[in-house]
Amino acid sequence: MKILRNISFGQYIPRESLIHNLDPRIKILSCLAIIIGLFLITEFLGYLILGTVIMIGIIISQVHPKFVFRGLRPILFIIMFTLIIHLFMTEGEILYHLGFLKITKEGLIKGLLITCRLFILILTTSLLTLATSPISLTDGIERLLSVFKFIGMPAHEIAMMMTIALRFIPTLLEETEKIMKAQISRGADFESGNIFNRTKNLIPILIPLFVNAFRRADELAIAMEAKCYRGGEGRTHFRQLKIRKADILTLSITGVITIIVSVMF
Amino acid sequence: MFIYLEDVNFTYNLSMPFETKALKDISLEINEGEFIGLIGHTGCGKTTLIQHFNGLLIPTSGKVYVEGLDINERGVNLRLIRQKVGLVFQYPENQLFEETIFQEIAFGPKKLGLSEDKIEKRVREALKMVDLDYNLYAERSPFSLSGGEMRRVALASILSIRPKMLVLDEPTANLDPQGSNKILSEIKAIHDNFGITVVLVSHNMEKVAELVGRLLVMHRGEIILDGPPREIFGKYADDLIKVGLGFPPVTRCMHELKAKGKEIYTGVLTVEDAEKEILVRVKRFNKQLKT
Numbered sequence: 423m424k425i426l427r428n429i430s431f432g433q434y435i436p437r438e439s440l441i442h443n444l445d446p447r448i449k450i451l452s453c454l455a456i457i458i459g460l461f462l463i464t465e466f467l468g469y470l471i472l473g474t475v476i477m478i479g480i481i482i483s484q485v486h487p488k489f490v491f492r493g494l495r496p497i498l499f500i501i502m503f504t505l506i507i508h509l510f511m512t513e514g515e516i517l518y519h520l521g522f523l524k525i526t527k528e529g530l531i532k533g534l535l536i537t538c539r540l541f542i543l544i545l546t547t548s549l550l551t552l553a554t555s556p557i558s559l560t561d562g563i564e565r566l567l568s569v570f571k572f573i574g575m576p577a578h579e580i581a582m583m584m585t586i587a588l589r590f591i592p593t594l595l596e597e598t599e600k601i602m603k604a605q606i607s608r609g610a611d612f613e614s615g616n617i618f619n620r621t622k623n624l625i626p627i628l629i630p631l632f633v634n635a636f637r638r639a640d641e642l643a644i645a646m647e648a649k650c651y652r653g654g655e656g657r658t659h660f661r662q663l664k665i666r667k668a669d670i671l672t673l674s675i676t677g678v679i680t681i682i683v684s685v686m687f
Numbered sequence: 688m689f690i691y692l693e694d695v696n697f698t699y700n701l702s703m704p705f706e707t708k709a710l711k712d713i714s715l716e717i718n719e720g721e722f723i724g725l726i727g728h729t730g731c732g733k734t735t736l737i738q739h740f741n742g743l744l745i746p747t748s749g750k751v752y753v754e755g756l757d758i759n760e761r762g763v764n765l766r767l768i769r770q771k772v773g774l775v776f777q778y779p780e781n782q783l784f785e786e787t788i789f790q791e792i793a794f795g796p797k798k799l800g801l802s803e804d805k806i807e808k809r810v811r812e813a814l815k816m817v818d819l820d821y822n823l824y825a826e827r828s829p830f831s832l833s834g835g836e837m838r839r840v841a842l843a844s845i846l847s848i849r850p851k852m853l854v855l856d857e858p859t860a861n862l863d864p865q866g867s868n869k870i871l872s873e874i875k876a877i878h879d880n881f882g883i884t885v886v887l888v889s890h891n892m893e894k895v896a897e898l899v900g901r902l903l904v905m906h907r908g909e910i911i912l913d914g915p916p917r918e919i920f921g922k923y924a925d926d927l928i929k930v931g932l933g934f935p936p937v938t939r940c941m942h943e944l945k946a947k948g949k950e951i952y953t954g955v956l957t958v959e960d961a962e963k964e965i966l967v968r969v970k971r972f973n974k975q976l977k978t
Contacts (some may be wrong), residue, residue: 450815482835599783600776601782603738603743603774603776604781605782606743606769607743607769607773607774607776607845608782608795608798608845608848609766609770609794609795609799610798611766624783629784630781630782631784633781640920644708663978667737
């Protein structure tokens with residue numbers, strides 16, 4: 423049950439900081455630039471520079487680093503897993519024998535590079551979601567996607583779906599916890615048994631969760647209909663996005679750093 | 688002493704920016720066979736408190752004993768405790784998942800590893816306790832029922848593990864008056880006929896006050912009043928008003944009469960008692976006039 427409380431990925435921490443006040447489109451594009459950069463870089467120094475950029479961003483955002491690093495916890499397993507796979511599966515100069523397994527120099531370097539990449543990737547996206555409220559985030563995505571409207575991209579609908587999905591994450595987590603507790607009170611056991619049994623034990627959680635989610639979706643649809651929601655056409659925005667000097671500066675700085683770093687390393 | 692809490696504190700999100708103290712130094716004894724009402728505003732810690740009764744939450748500091756077992760001790764069998772203390776959550780109908788009502792109610796007994804015969808016996812017994820006919824309901828889907836019926840099935844699914852104590856979190860929430868009267872009278876019958884200790888959580892004291900023998904009033908994580916409902920509504924009226932809790936309408940009426948200078952006992956909970964009390968006073972008053 424404790425696991426559910428500790429998910430901070432996608433959480434928003436309200437603060438009054440430079441990063442928080444940036445235009446969401448700029449934030450998304452900057453993150454995108456850094457992420458593309460991350461995949462082009464093949465040397466540690468490059469990761470060091472991009473990592474520093476993100477750390478500076480975290481400091482400016484005034485979000486406690488504890489929150490940012492908590493976002494890493496759930497994917498720690500994936501990072502370890504890829505590191506180990508790379509350590510043992512890459513051919514090359516052998517550093518160490520471990521029974522029939524061997525660790526190679528190339529594997530070690532590749533594994534560590536990938537680890538850095540994943541690490542910074544998560545930090546970047548965590549910073550984005552921690553410092554951008556879900557509403558402005560989806561607003562930004564909608565505006566960015568509407569560039570593709572001419573090929574029939576339903577930008578507003580996609581953004582609306584994202585808003586709703588984001589909105590219901592905490593609700594569903596809370597509900598999962600409640601259902602778990604209720605079933606534990608009825609004698610269910612989620613902590614012991616083999617994998618097969620444990621999976622089977624999830625049924626008493628999943629079915630009520632789905633039933634309730636569908637019911638909620640139904641109610642939400644009716645409520646939206648009752649408010650005459652008709653999709654994006656002709657819909658205006660209460661919050662008008664405006665690009666300011668700080669936005670242009672931020673995008674240029676991250677853009678330039680990323681380009682230089684990816685070209686050099 | 689069935690449940691004993693000693694200086695229990697509980698804090699959500701301990702040592703995090705969202706830290707909230709939900710329970711503050713709660714000490715409480717609950718004896719076997721009691722019928723207790725737990726009232727207080729939304730967010731005062733009622734639900735947090737009852738989750739300590741069966742070890743779903745472990746106190747941040749302090750001790751909780753269930754029949755002498757310390758729930759915080761290493762290696763204590765929490766499943767055994769959860770079998771003794773049946774906890775019915777708010778909107779328990781949202782936890783139903785089986786194909787038939789029989790299977791739904793048999794879930795708990797099955798987890799206890801009982802034989803088929805015993806399971807069926809328990810299902811029959813539990814359905815009877817919530818006044819649903821076995822032959823009519825056992826093979827139906829729980830999702831085909833009305834809200835009130837679903838809630839009774841959910842209640843039966845706890846009763847089938849034969850708890851010694853039943854804790855219900857807002858069992859009447861969102862039910863129509865008929866449905867809520869029905870479920871309350873069933874709970875009363877379960878207490879009276881089977882000697883099960885009952886704790887009833889509610890923010891609506893009107894009906895609870897009539898039923899229970901002891902009332903706990905919570906406010907901001909503390910138990911501020913503890914006693915028989917008549918005493919609480921009679922003597923501690925000012926305290927209740929101070930924390931923003933109301934009275935049953937009848938009791939309020941009596942308080943208003945008293946405020947108008949009438950000599951009257953205010954600790955009444957039902958219209959019948961109020962009628963008696965007023966008639967006695969009127970008769971006494973008439974007698975005084977004559978002499």
